[in-house]
Every structure is written in C-alpha cells, then in structure tokens.
Amino acid sequence: xxxxxxxxxxxxxxxxxxxxxxxxxxxxxxxxxxxxxxxxxxxxxxxxxxxxxxxxxxxxxxxxxxxxxxxxxxxxxxxxxxxxxxxxxxxxxxxxxxxxxxxxxxxxxxxxxxxxxxxxxxxxxxxxxxxxxxxxxxxxxxxxxxxxxxxxxxxxxxxxxxxxxxxxxxxxxxxxxxxxxxxxxxxxxxxxxxxxxxxxxxxxxxxxxxxxxxxxxxxxxxxxxxxxxxxxxxxxxxxxxxxxxxxxxxxxxxxx
Amino acid sequence: xxxxxxxxxxxxxxxxxxxxxxxxxxxxxxxxxxxxxxxxxxxxxxxxxxxxxxxxxxxxxxxxxxxxxxxxxxxxxxxxxxxxxxxxxxxxxxxxxxxxxxxxxxxxxxxxxxxxxxxxxxxxxxxxxxxxxxxxxxxxxxxxxxxxxxxxxxxxxxxxxxxxxxxxxxxxxxxxxxxxxxxxxxxxxxxxxxxxxxxxxxxxxxxxxxxxxxxxxxxxxxxxxxxxxxxxxxxxxxxxxxxxxxxxxxxxxxxxxxxxxxxxxxxxxxxxxxxxxxxxxxxxxxxxxxxxxxxxxxxxxxxxxxxxxxxxxxxxxxxxxxxxxxxxxxxxxxxxxxxxxxxxxxxxxxxxxxxxxxxxxxxxxxxxxxxxxxxxxxxxxxxxxxxxxxxxxxxxxxxxxxxxxxxxxxxxxxxxxxxxxxxxxxxxx
Numbered sequence: 001x002x003x004x005x006x007x008x009x010x011x012x013x014x015x016x017x018x019x020x021x022x023x024x025x026x027x028x029x030x031x032x033x034x035x036x037x038x039x040x041x042x043x044x045x046x047x048x049x050x051x052x053x054x055x056x057x058x059x060x061x062x063x064x065x066x067x068x069x070x071x072x073x074x075x076x077x078x079x080x081x082x083x084x085x086x087x088x089x090x091x092x093x094x095x096x097x098x099x100x101x102x103x104x105x106x107x108x109x110x111x112x113x114x115x116x117x118x119x120x121x122x123x124x125x126x127x128x129x130x131x132x133x134x135x136x137x138x139x140x141x142x143x144x145x146x147x148x149x150x151x152x153x154x155x156x157x158x159x160x161x162x163x164x165x166x167x168x169x170x171x172x173x174x175x176x177x178x179x180x181x182x183x184x185x186x187x188x189x190x191x192x193x194x195x196x197x198x199x200x201x202x203x204x205x206x207x208x209x210x211x212x213x214x215x216x217x218x219x220x221x222x223x224x225x226x227x228x229x230x231x232x233x234x235x236x237x238x239x240x241x242x243x244x245x246x247x248x249x250x251x252x253x254x255x256x
Numbered sequence: 257x258x259x260x261x262x263x264x265x266x267x268x269x270x271x272x273x274x275x276x277x278x279x280x281x282x283x284x285x286x287x288x289x290x291x292x293x294x295x296x297x298x299x300x301x302x303x304x305x306x307x308x309x310x311x312x313x314x315x316x317x318x319x320x321x322x323x324x325x326x327x328x329x330x331x332x333x334x335x336x337x338x339x340x341x342x343x344x345x346x347x348x349x350x351x352x353x354x355x356x357x358x359x360x361x362x363x364x365x366x367x368x369x370x371x372x373x374x375x376x377x378x379x380x381x382x383x384x385x386x387x388x389x390x391x392x393x394x395x396x397x398x399x400x401x402x403x404x405x406x407x408x409x410x411x412x413x414x415x416x417x418x419x420x421x422x423x424x425x426x427x428x429x430x431x432x433x434x435x436x437x438x439x440x441x442x443x444x445x446x447x448x449x450x451x452x453x454x455x456x457x458x459x460x461x462x463x464x465x466x467x468x469x470x471x472x473x474x475x476x477x478x479x480x481x482x483x484x485x486x487x488x489x490x491x492x493x494x495x496x497x498x499x500x501x502x503x504x505x506x507x508x509x510x511x512x513x514x515x516x517x518x519x520x521x522x523x524x525x526x527x528x529x530x531x532x533x534x535x536x537x538x539x540x541x542x543x544x545x546x547x548x549x550x551x552x553x554x555x556x557x558x559x560x561x562x563x564x565x566x567x568x569x570x571x572x573x574x575x576x577x578x579x580x581x582x583x584x585x586x587x588x589x590x591x592x593x594x595x596x597x598x599x600x601x602x603x604x605x606x607x608x609x610x611x612x613x614x615x616x617x618x619x620x621x622x623x624x625x626x627x628x629x630x631x632x633x634x635x636x637x638x639x640x641x642x643x644x645x646x647x648x649x650x651x652x653x654x655x656x657x658x659x660x661x662x663x664x665x666x667x668x669x670x671x672x673x674x675x676x677x678x679x680x681x682x683x684x685x
Binding site: 055057060062085086087088089092093095097099100101102111112115116162165166169 | 497498566568569570571572573574575576577578579582586587590591
C-alpha cells in the first residue's frame with residue numbers, strides 16, 4: 001500500500017453527476033505530496049472528471065453536481081464558500097491540447113502573476129517569467145523571441161509554455177490532463193523529463209491513456225473503471241502485481 | 257492509366273461520373289460569379305455614366321457693375337443696408353448692359369435672365385457682404401447657369417425636336433450660342449454640391465445636408481448599438497444561466513432581426529416621438545430608431561464570434577485562477593473582437609441604406625439647412641436620393657446618380673474600415 005505519512009489530497013465518497021448520469025461513484029483516494037500520481041483507465045471512466053474536481057473546474061460545466069468531500073491540506077475544497085480563484089492559484093492545470101493564449105510568449109507566462117499581483121514591478125515580473133520558462137525547460141529555445149505569439153511555437157513547445165504558465169503562479173499541485181496525447185514521442189519525452197524535475201517541488205496528478213507513460217513518470221497509480229476507483233497503489237505493484245483481476249486485464253490490454 | 261489503377265470497370269465508371277459532377281458544379285459556380293461581377297460592372301458603370309456629370313456645373317461669365325447708387329446710396333457701408341439692397345436691380349442692370357437689345361424687350365430679357373440660376377442675386381449679395389470694397393466696381397463674375405443651360409451643355413437636351421417639346425426656347429438657344437462663341441460659358445467642378453444642402457433648383461442642390469445627416473444618425477446608432485449589443489452578447493453568451501428565460505430572450509432577439517424595418521419606424525414614432533416627445537426629423541431620434549433595428553444584428557454576430565472562441569482559452573484562464581470576468585474580458589472578448597467589429601459594421605451599413613423607418617421619424621423631408629448637431633432637422637442620403645429621384649426636373653436625374661455615388665463611396669469606406677479592423681485584430685490559432 002501507499003505510505004500515508006505525507007498525504008496532500010484525500011477524497012471522501014466523492015460522487016459526480018452530469019444531469020442524471022453519474023460519472024463518479026464514491027471515490028476515496030489519497031494523493032501524496034511532491035509525488036506523481038497517475039490516473040489510468042479506459043475512456044469515459046471518470047479520471048478527467050476527478051482531476052477537474054480538485055480545482056473545481058467542474059463548476060464551469062452546467063448541470064454538473066459534485067457531492068462528497070475533497071480535502072486538500074485538511075480543508076474541504078468542495079464547499080461553496082471556498083473562493084475558487086484562490087483555490088486555483090494553489091492548483092495549476094495543464095490541458096490535453098496545448099492552449100496558449102493568442103498573445104506573446106512573455107504575456108502567456110506573465111498573465112497569472114499579473115492578475116494575482118505577484119510582481120511589484122516589471123523587473124520582478126521578468127524574473128518570474130524567466131524562472132518559470134527555465135523550469136519548464138523552454139527558456140533556451142524562446143529567450144530571443146519572447147514577444148512572438150505563443151501560438152507560433154511547435155506543439156511540444158506550446159505544451160511546455162502552458163506548463164511554464166501554470167508554474168508561474170507557484171501552485172502546490174499541478175493537474176495534467178493527458179498532457180502528451182497531442183504530441184510526438186520526442187516532445188513527449190521532453191515533457192516526461194520535465195515532470196521528473198517538477199515533482200521535486202510540486203504535487204503532480206496526471207491523467208494518461210499511455211500505460212508506459214504512467215509506469216515511467218508516476219510513483220503511485222490509480223486505476224478507474226466505469227466511474228469507480230478500482231485499485232490504488234504504488235505504480236510498480238499495479239503494473240507488475242495488481243491485486244485485482246480487472247486491473248490486470250486492463251494493463252495487459254484485454255479491454256479498454 | 258486509370259484502368260491500371262482502378263480495381264474494376266465499375267469503379268472507373270463511378271469515378272468518371274464523380275469527376276464530371278465536380279466539373280459541372282465548378283463551372284456552375286464560376287458562371288454564378290461571372291454573372292454577379294457582370295451585374296456589378298453594369299451597375300457601377302451606369303452610375304458613373306449618369307452620375308459623374310452631376311459633379312460638374314456650368315458657369316457664365318458676365319461683367320457685373322456693383323452700382324453704389326443701388327447698394328449703398330448714402331455710403332454707410334452698413335451690413336444692414338447692404339442686406340436690404342436690391343441685388344435683383346444690380347443683376348438686371350448688368351444684364352442689360354451686356355445685352356442692350358433687351359432694354360425695351362421684356363420677353364427677351366426674361367429669356368436672358370432664365371439662362372442664369374435663380375440664386376444668382378444671392379451670390380452677388382454674398383460677394384459684396386464678403387468684400388465691401390467691391391461696391392462701385394465692375395468685375396467679371398462667373399455666374400452659375402440655370403439647370404436647363406447646364407443640361408444643354410451636357411447634351412442632355414435634344415434640340416432637334418420642335419420648340420414646344422423641349423425646355424429651351426429658340427430665343428434662349430440663340431443667346432446660348434452667342435455666349436458660347438464668346439467663350440464665357442465654362443464647365444467647372446461643382447464644389448458647391450458638397451457645400452450646401454438641398455434646394456428646389458437642381459443647379460443649387462447639394463449633398464452636404466444629407467451627408468452630415470447620415471453621419472450624425474450613424475454616430476448615434478454606433479454609439480448606442482455597439483456597446484449595448486456587445487455587452488448583451490457577452491452577458492447572454494458568457495454569464496447568463498442557460499434556462500428557459502434566457503432561451504426565450506434568445507428566440508426573441510433572433511425574431512427581431514427579421515422584423516421589417518418600417519415596423520421599427522412605427523415603434524419609434526409611438527415611443528420616441530409620441531410618448532417621450534423627442535423632436536422629429538432630427539438625427540437623434542433617427543439614430544435611436546436605427547439602433548433598435550441594428551441591435552439584433554450586432555447581438556447575433558457578436559454571440560457567433562464569442563461562440564467561435566475555443567473553450568480551451570476560457571479553461572486556460574480559469575485554470576490559472578482568473579475570475580470569470582477576467583477570463584472573458586482579457587481573453588475571450590479580444591479574440592472575438594474582429595467578429596464583433598465586422599458584425600457591427602454590417603449592421604451599420606444596413607442602417608446607412610435604410611429609408612423606411614426614417615420616413616416615420618420625419619427624416620425624409622425637404623431640408624435646406626445643413627445640420628450642425630444631432631438636434632437639427634436633417635435628412636439622410638437614401639432619403640435624399642429618394643427625394644431627388646422623385647423630382648421632375650431633368651437636372652435632378654444626374655444629382656440622383658451623383659448622390660448614389662456618394663452613398664456607395666460612403667459604404668465602401670465603411671466596409672474597408674471593417675476589413676482593416678478585422679485584419680488588425682485577427683487572431684490566428
């Protein structure tokens with residue numbers, strides 16, 4: 001089982017409904033701090049839904065109802081009184097498709113710090129942007145063209161720009177929703193390397209369809225099926241010696 | 257080669273059929289484009305052919321003696337005195353000096369005076385008021401000819417038909433020929449067409465009143481419909497809960513876009529004029545009515561361009577901790593701006609060409625004074641075209657075409673502005 005000494009997030013009986021349709025059933029999961037947790041499972045199993053619960057992105061979807069507790073640092077964030085703006089400064093998100101703003105590379109990274117007033121002057125802002133881009137491994141490639149539009153970069157670079165944009169706000173948790181599904185193998189390798197670096201500082205939760213990726217990047221893996229958490233455990237164990245047959249079947253590619 | 261590639265005769269036959277279909281469709285499309293371009297060329301060239309002469313006028317140069325005895329016998333040089341003086345007498349005296357044979361021949365004098373514009377005496381008065389040192393001097397003045405002479409010079413009058421069937425008598429023709437051989441009849445650019453308002457006399461009628469009226473009306477329409485329309489679209493698209501009430505509003509806005517414009521005119525008449533008692537015939541009320549008419553267009557096109565912004569941009573902003581308002585105004589609206597501008601300009605172009613609703617607001621009227629503000633009575637370009645097209649005088653035919661040219665130019669400028677704005681703000685994903 002997972003060691004329980006540094007838990008960052010836990011959920012208690014988390015249920016999510018889209019209208020009448022229930023997407024998640026009584027999910028109880030715990031996620032460790034400064035480790036990478038992978039969520040795997042067949043399409044439509046609710047892993048992205050769970051990911052979007054953590055930063056309350058499901059609020060933007062009409063008719064979506066989330067029930068149960070999500071405790072981050074022992075505070076229930078699934079509480080209408082929680083300010084989602086503050087919550088999202090604590091939890092960054094990287095999406096499936098690279099989605100840079102149609103603005104310059106600099107403005108893309110600077111937007112978060114700017115709206116949160118994290119920089120007192122332009123110099124500080126430039127420092128944050130440089131630090132974030134360096135951390136995302138993009139600085140050497142873009143330092144001479146910060147004023148060019150973010151959309152002019154290649155797909156892999158765009159995704160790293162989005163990661164830089166997310167970490168510029170200095171969150172504690174980074175949610176990644178299939179961040180490499182639109183990228184080629186080389187760009188994917190770059191992002192995976194980057195994730196290895198980032199987990200020293202951030203708690204990372206990644207949704208992926210790529211079993212090998214989950215095995216490579218994550219310390220713990222959670223397997224979902226039809227909206228239920230089937231098995232959660234250390235990645236090595238899940239992939240080599242799963243406790244349940246369902247997990248075994250999925251990892252060996254018998255269904256999915 | 258086809259036979260080698262294709263698996264069987266059947267497939268070859270069907271691909272041939274498909275290729276023929278594609279060719280047929282392409283040639284049909286090309287034909288449609290050619291027909292459209294042809295009609296456009298016919299329209300523009302007939303406008304140019306009929307209208308360009310409307311931008312020129314005919315002047316006749318004759319010496320005018322600004323007789324001090326008549327203008328200012330007591331040498332006061334007082335403007336009130338000059339204003340009261342009979343410039344008709346000055347005009348007559350100078351004409352008789354030029355044509356002494358008409359002295360005791362009233363009929364001949366009438367024929368001579370008819371070749372000049374009826375506004376000639378005002379022109380003389382204005383000259384003296386502008387420069388009182390003219391009093392007592394004789395100078396050559398280019399007087400504007402009457403519309404009939406103008407048309408005669410432009411060869412728009414067939415002089416071969418019997419005298420009773422044409423607007424110029426043989427006597428007038430004789431004087432015209434005499435002046436023509438003297439070389440005092442000249443063709444000039446008609447700048448006064450752009451300097452004055454409407455007139456009963458075609459040679460004095462100008463477009464400025466209608467042009468400014470259109471401009472003031474459109475400014476009101478733009479200032480009201482753009483912010484209201486865009487904000488409505490943003491609210492409905494981004495903030496409003498999707499329930500039956502907003503759905504009801506949505507359907508009604510779409511329906512309003514299809515309401516005939518004269519109905520908006522009636523609505524404006526009932527509400528703005530009768531209920532609120534706003535002044536009639538002024539650009540303010542005209543602009544208000546056109547705003548009602550333009551709003552649905554602006555709202556619908558703005559919503560369409562907001563919808564076209566990828567939802568991933570909203571998610572990206574929200575995921576960074578931007579509030580809904582920040583996400584919308586920092587990212588979504590700038591991306592949608594080109595579409596909003598284009599929609600607004602299309603709505604404005606429609607408003608510019610609208611006559612029916614303004615008919616009920618009293619803006620289709622004969623107004624001589626050039627409006628100086630949104631509270632002055634004014635007419636608009638299409639209304640001016642309608643009024644001139646309705647006038648029987650031959651001179652108004654070319655004025656009508658000239659006014660259409662001005663309207664089309666106005667539209668071209670507005671549309672170029674729309675294209676420029678779209679290019680400037682366009683976002684490439």
